[in-house]
Amino acid sequence: MGKCIENPRTSCALGGALGVASGIERVIPIFHAGPGCGLQASIGQKTGYVGGIGCPSTNMFEKEVVFGGTQRLRETIEGSLEVMDGDLYVVLTGCTAGIIGDDVDSIVNEFKTKGVPIVSIDSSGFKGDTYYGYEATLEALVNDLATEHPKEEKTVNLFGIVPHQDAFWQGNFEEIIRILNKLGLKVNTFFTEHQGIETIKKSSGAALNIILSPWLLKNLSKIYKDRFGVDTFRYSGLPIGPTATSNFIRELSQKLNLDRDFVEKVIEEEEDYVYSHFEKNIGVVSNYRFIIVGDANTVIGITKFLVNDYSQVPLLAVITDDIPKVYHEKIENEVKNLEYGRKPKVIFEIDKWKIGELVREYEDEATLLMGSSFEKEIGDELDIFTTLVSSPITGSFIINKGYAGYRGCLTFLEDLYNNN
Amino acid sequence: MAINIDIPDVGTRESRLGSITGYNGDLHDLVNKSQCGGLKNRDRCFSQSSSCNAGCALGQLSGIRDIAIINHAPSGCSAIAPDVNVANAQLSAKRGVTNSTVFIGTDMNEKDTVFGATKSLRDIVIETYKRYKPKAVFIGTSCVTGIIGEDVDSVVEELKKELPIPIAAVHCEGFRSRIWASGFDECDHAVLSTIVKPAKTKRNVINFKNFFESAREEIIDIFKNFDVEPFFLYQNSTVEELSRLSESLATVCICGTLGTYLGNGLEEKFGVPYVRTINPLGITGFETWLREIGNVINKGTEVEDYIAREREIYIPQIDAIKKELKGLRAVLGMGPGYTFEVSRVLQELGVEVVWAAAWHYDKKYDNGKVPPALDYLLENSPNNFKLSIADQQNFEILNILNKYKPDIYFSRHPGTTVWAIKQGIPALFVADEYMIFGYKGTLSFARTLLDTLKNRSFEKNLAARSKLPYTDWWYKQENGKFLREEHK
Numbered sequence: 070m071g072k073c074i075e076n077p078r079t080s081c082a083l084g085g086a087l088g089v090a091s092g093i094e095r096v097i098p099i100f101h102a103g104p105g106c107g108l109q110a111s112i113g114q115k116t117g118y119v120g121g122i123g124c125p126s127t128n129m130f131e132k133e134v135v136f137g138g139t140q141r142l143r144e145t146i147e148g149s150l151e152v153m154d155g156d157l158y159v160v161l162t163g164c165t166a167g168i169i170g171d172d173v174d175s176i177v178n179e180f181k182t183k184g185v186p187i188v189s190i191d192s193s194g195f196k197g198d199t200y201y202g203y204e205a206t207l208e209a210l211v212n213d214l215a216t217e218h219p220k221e222e223k224t225v226n227l228f229g230i231v232p233h234q235d236a237f238w239q240g241n242f243e244e245i246i247r248i249l250n251k252l253g254l255k256v257n258t259f260f261t262e263h264q265g266i267e268t269i270k271k272s273s274g275a276a277l278n279i280i281l282s283p284w285l286l287k288n289l290s291k292i293y294k295d296r297f298g299v300d301t302f303r304y305s306g307l308p309i310g311p312t313a314t315s316n317f318i319r320e321l322s323q324k325l326n327l328d329r330d331f332v333e334k335v336i337e338e339e340e341d342y343v344y345s346h347f348e349k350n351i352g353v354v355s356n357y358r359f360i361i362v363g364d365a366n367t368v369i370g371i372t373k374f375l376v377n378d379y380s381q382v383p384l385l386a387v388i389t390d391d392i393p394k395v396y397h398e399k400i401e402n403e404v405k406n407l408e409y410g411r412k413p414k415v416i417f418e419i420d421k422w423k424i425g426e427l428v429r430e431y432e433d434e435a436t437l438l439m440g441s442s443f444e445k446e447i448g449d450e451l452d453i454f455t456t457l458v459s460s461p462i463t464g465s466f467i468i469n470k471g472y473a474g475y476r477g478c479l480t481f482l483e484d485l486y487n488n489n
Numbered sequence: 490m491a492i493n494i495d496i497p498d499v500g501t502r503e504s505r506l507g508s509i510t511g512y513n514g515d516l517h518d519l520v521n522k523s524q525c526g527g528l529k530n531r532d533r534c535f536s537q538s539s540s541c542n543a544g545c546a547l548g549q550l551s552g553i554r555d556i557a558i559i560n561h562a563p564s565g566c567s568a569i570a571p572d573v574n575v576a577n578a579q580l581s582a583k584r585g586v587t588n589s590t591v592f593i594g595t596d597m598n599e600k601d602t603v604f605g606a607t608k609s610l611r612d613i614v615i616e617t618y619k620r621y622k623p624k625a626v627f628i629g630t631s632c633v634t635g636i637i638g639e640d641v642d643s644v645v646e647e648l649k650k651e652l653p654i655p656i657a658a659v660h661c662e663g664f665r666s667r668i669w670a671s672g673f674d675e676c677d678h679a680v681l682s683t684i685v686k687p688a689k690t691k692r693n694v695i696n697f698k699n700f701f702e703s704a705r706e707e708i709i710d711i712f713k714n715f716d717v718e719p720f721f722l723y724q725n726s727t728v729e730e731l732s733r734l735s736e737s738l739a740t741v742c743i744c745g746t747l748g749t750y751l752g753n754g755l756e757e758k759f760g761v762p763y764v765r766t767i768n769p770l771g772i773t774g775f776e777t778w779l780r781e782i783g784n785v786i787n788k789g790t791e792v793e794d795y796i797a798r799e800r801e802i803y804i805p806q807i808d809a810i811k812k813e814l815k816g817l818r819a820v821l822g823m824g825p826g827y828t829f830e831v832s833r834v835l836q837e838l839g840v841e842v843v844w845a846a847a848w849h850y851d852k853k854y855d856n857g858k859v860p861p862a863l864d865y866l867l868e869n870s871p872n873n874f875k876l877s878i879a880d881q882q883n884f885e886i887l888n889i890l891n892k893y894k895p896d897i898y899f900s901r902h903p904g905t906t907v908w909a910i911k912q913g914i915p916a917l918f919v920a921d922e923y924m925i926f927g928y929k930g931t932l933s934f935a936r937t938l939l940d941t942l943k944n945r946s947f948e949k950n951l952a953a954r955s956k957l958p959y960t961d962w963w964y965k966q967e968n969g970k971f972l973r974e975e976h977k
Binding site for chain 1: 575596620905959962
């Protein structure tokens with residue numbers, strides 16, 4: 070991968086791990102890391118029950134670097150149990166602990182044997198990015214907490230929407246949950262509706278895992294299959310707009326053997342809802358030849374919506390996640406798997422400057438650029454209309470709007486027109 | 490301790506200034522121990538996440554226009570980069586200038602922790618120079634480079650021969666110092682040692698060290714009365730302008746914590762007087778500060794005229810609000826450059842300070858003296874208020890708020906005001922460093938304080954629905970419970 074990271078779009082493994090741990094109700098993250106790691110890792114993350122600088126931390130200084138930090142970790146855990154009110158304590162290690170080789174597991178096991186609900190995650194920042202931390206933490210939590218549980222035919226686990234890394238994660242979750250609820254399904258996300266560790270424990274009883282991502286969570290999927298016999302339905306990209314969302318529903322319904330007539334009725338209602346709004350708002354959004362830059366889920370989702378539902382023309386799609394090469398072809402095919410229009414060129418690139426140079430090649434042709442706040446600079450320079458769809462989005466305040474599903478595509482169109 | 494700009498890194502505040510992050514006591518005890526030298530740090534056996542010097546060091550430098558920051562660290566350590574972009578774009582637009590500064594990380598991975606990454610660091614610096622032609626390059630170090638023993642100084646020495654711009658290493662390994670403000674000094678050290686040149690001439694300019702120059706126009710107007718111009722740094726300053734810091738008549742700073750190294754360094758090495766008074770917040774602070782500036786630049790009469798004119802406008806208005814504030818009780822949690830100054834301002838306004846927490850404490854500044862704000866409070870504070878030093882330890886703050894139930898909590902860090910609000914205590918986020926500047930700022934601050942207290946709807950309703958992550962046990966303990974005994 071490119072070693073020159075101009076303005077990283079993701080945090081480190083620790084940031085991803087914190088996003089997961091602090092996203093689950095009444096989980097107390099404990100940093101075994103440098104003094105600044107909590108603050109840095111929480112940049113761009115919102116604090117719920119606890120998060121960022123409110124988390125216990127060993128704040129490893131010179132003394133711990135030289136003499137080791139296990140005693141410091143032990144006393145920090147002891148203090149956390151007294152001071153912090155939680156259902157689960159999750160030790161997150163940073164670079165310092167990782168390099169000096171502190172034996173974190175044996176300290177954590179001391180507490181485990183006393184019956185303390187505690188887990189540790191090897192999340193040294195240098196191990197990887199936010200996605201690495203997200204995967205590692207989910208795997209560890211499920212491995213550690215989930216136990217055999219009676220099957221619930223109408224319950225699904227929903228994964229792939231990465232907290233904080235997906236700028237619209239709350240809203241995207243809310244819309245997909247709304248649709249799944251309408252199909253009569255109960256949804257475990259671990260991150261919404263005050264779900265806590267009880268949900269993780271029982272997630273082994275779900276009828277199916279839904280993973281909204283072309284590449285994430287291969288190991289987690291295997292853990293569910295091997296230990297609990299739960300299958301995974303992987304849908305590549307975020308379903309945005311009527312065509313994709315209805316496809317998603319139909320494929321899912323087959324996996325779950327849902328009543329076909331009922332499902333078609335739901336689809337009809339939802340499509341009618343969207344198209345009744347489309348109808349009233351014709352001619353507002355122009356026709357564009359577009360470039361899109363962002364994470365795989367967003368690029369796939371928005372490209373499909375704009376092409377398959379809204380007659381727009383794709384030119385270039387740049388995927389900015391650091392995705393293992395083995396998945397590149399699959400993702401490229403997914404972006405190009407469009408019902409109409411010409412196929413976009415698909416590039417995997419992280420470096421902001423190189424992305425700018427790629428956009429420059431389309432200067433004469435492109436009329437719309439969608440990306441992160443970083444792409445706003447090249448968009449403004451080349452005078453291409455630019456709108457923000459991927460992280461980081463530094464200029465706007467986002468509570469719970471999202472682009473996923475039926476309703477999300479309307480929000481997306483509003484934002485596109487309003488140039489948010 | 491003399492300032493030495495000929496070595497690549499500056500000592501930490503612990504070693505230079507005897508700074509601490511752990512203390513629990515009161516005003517008189519703290520100042521007495523500082524003066525007699527008996528003040529010792531108390532470690533915590535339980536702590537919450539703090540902050541590191543890299544944020545302060547690289548954050549300050551990144552405000553300089555058209556330079557490159559290369560953060561030699563894993564990706565998470567460069568998380569502030571997008572915010573730097575936003576701040577630079579907005580603050581330069583406000584000034585009507587442009588800022589093309591780039592913040593780049595070397596994205597160290599597991600392999601680099603084993604084999605080192607000085608080669609990729611070199612390549613990235615050269616590639617960055619090719620792409621952006623920055624006017625200077627500052628290379629930040631990190632916990633990882635420090636632990637694996639990456640020889641960044643040698644890379645800098647080599648690159649200096651190859652690239653025609655100033656290049657400096659900024660030694661800001663996170664584990665180096667408990668005092669994140671050490672990062673301010675590391676930034677200043679890099680500027681003093683690689684950018685500032687000896688003066689060829691003197692100019693009617695006063696160096697004004699601050700954060701975001703929001704009172705720029707106001708201060709330009711004030712200083713016109715004394716025939717001098719302020720030069721604000723580091724946000725929006727250029728490398729060329731910084732090279733001429735030595736030509737100024739004096740250096741002032743909005744915050745003693747922020748300014749000590751640069752101010753004393755410029756005085757010691759380049760003969761530019763550093764104005765060390767209490768800060769220009771509140772009435773006494775503003776007047777004391779202005780008079781000392783007048784003294785240093787020989788404009789005493791003009792300063793007195795200005796003070797007399799402005800007093801007539803503002804003092805009656807401030808006095809009117811003071812009546813409404815009388816008897817209110819406050820708790821503060823801020824960096825030490827503000828805690829003690831804002832405590833003084835609150836007392837001027839008739840508000841009782843019941844507890845002041847400072848995120849760290851410098852026993853002395855780089856001139857070897859106790860910070861002026863503490864001397865002032867020792868003589869003038871109506872009460873010997875309780876005081877703690879805690880590197881933003883929220884659990885201690887919430888315990889204090891729960892016990893003392895003040896009318897209002899003040900902080901300069903948003904991460905702590907939100908928790909006070911969730912606990913039902915109205916909180917005022919003193920975000921802008923100029924929020925209480927001068928007569929005008931003091932008046933506006935008094936009004937904001939009153940507004941915060943008069944409408945408590947949000948705090949009341951939110952607190953009724955929020956559960957905080959602390960145990961009942963903790964709220965029954967003394968807030969300093971986890972402080973160890975003093976190191977001998």
